[in-house]
């Protein structure tokens with residue numbers, strides 16, 4: 484059975500949170516080109532903000548300018564590599580920016596096919612028929628221990644090492660993203676977010692607040708508001724993308 488053509492609608496929100504002096508998260512998207520990106524920068528006084536905004540710009544640029552016949556996983560790798568080189572080069576030129584880097588999670592849609600690629604602990608989830616599922620795997624020390632069966636989820640959430648990420652864009656001269664491919668169904672909702680959301684809200688609460696029939700922007704704002712109410716200890720960024728017939 485042929486599926487009806489899908490189109491996509493999106494909403495986004497980013498907030499400094501209640502504890503941090505500035506917002507080092509960055510996001511960007513092009514509904515026309517089917518590209519959505521969230522980055523969470525780290526390092527130095529201004530470094531995090533610079534790293535995340537460079538990475539968003541570079542990834543958007545490489546993906547919007549892509550050859551339509553090029554396979555997306557290859558383009559995604561090129562885009563992350565370009566972003567990595569731009570952040571790394573900038574950090575090498577300025578001692579104040581040394582060591583800066585960023586996480587990255589991105590979604591690319593072409594009709595009903597969806598690709599997700601990520602570096603670090605920013606995540607992509609899918610809400611389908613009211614059920615939330617995490618599509619990405621965190622590149623973080625504790626999550627890798629959980630996957631190896633050496634640590635429980637509960638221990639991971641409380642570990643003093645929970646902030647340590649094992650892959651970042653811009654901290655070394657090369658990085659490779661994970662890339663996943665999915666088939667979207669009408670009504671599927673994809674959430675890209677920084678850890679300022681997922682550290683404050685359990686998945687069950689994200690699922691509940693993301694569901695329903697309210698406009699996408701309202702649901703997105705509600706998530707950010709809930710993370711702030713839960714503590715707002717970090718910057719919070721969400722992009723919500725919905726597949727529609």
Ligand code: MG
Nearest residue numbers: 523678679717
């Ligand atoms: Mg963060």
